[in-house]
């Protein structure tokens with residue numbers, strides 16, 4: 191996995207890295223397992239992480255300078271993980287700039303426990319504004335667990351499905367592991383990413399099953415290199 195599309199390394203802006211030191215340890219660890227390009231995706235969620243592109247950019251620049259000083263050779267880009275709520279839809283409707291990947295893709299997160307009302311209508315509206323959706327960790331939404339038909343429908347509606355690498359290790363529990371394995375068996379995985387939040391998760395890269403997985407799984411990550 192040369193490019194990671196989902197990570198919480200930017201220090202002090204969400205529930206990810208707490209300090210610059212921790213961020214640098216995380217980035218160094220990711221470079222050591224072969225990641226060459228990292229999209230930083232801090233949460234943007236009005237109720238608990240009221241970040242904006244303008245508030246995140248100076249923190250990103252400071253981080254980039256610290257990375258250069260530390261001599262870590264990983265390409266960095268700033269994106270975000272947008273939570274689907276009324277503030278987000280307001281931003282879409284008013285044409286406020288979003289932090290996007292190349293191709294106008296952006297990372298979208300749903301509530302973990304409550305199925306959004308009118309999700310497909312909402313996705314249509316978002317796409318009608320010219321955006322393309324990468325759905326973050328579909329295997330973690332309890333209301334869709336093992337419902338492969340829903341995942342197929344989400345892809346047919348234009349979403350790319352981004353699963354978390356550590357879901358395959360059982361880090362989020364047995365049910366998430368089982369769902370991500372079903373997604374893989376049914377060839378419904380478009381992208382794989384770490385969604386790393388803290389330095390102690392680096393040890394998960396040592397899980398032996400991941401090496402085999404990364405050698406065999408077919409994903410579209412390199413489209414974003």
Ligand SMILES: [Fe+2]
Pocket residue numbers: 196197198271326385
């Ligand atoms: Fe995340």
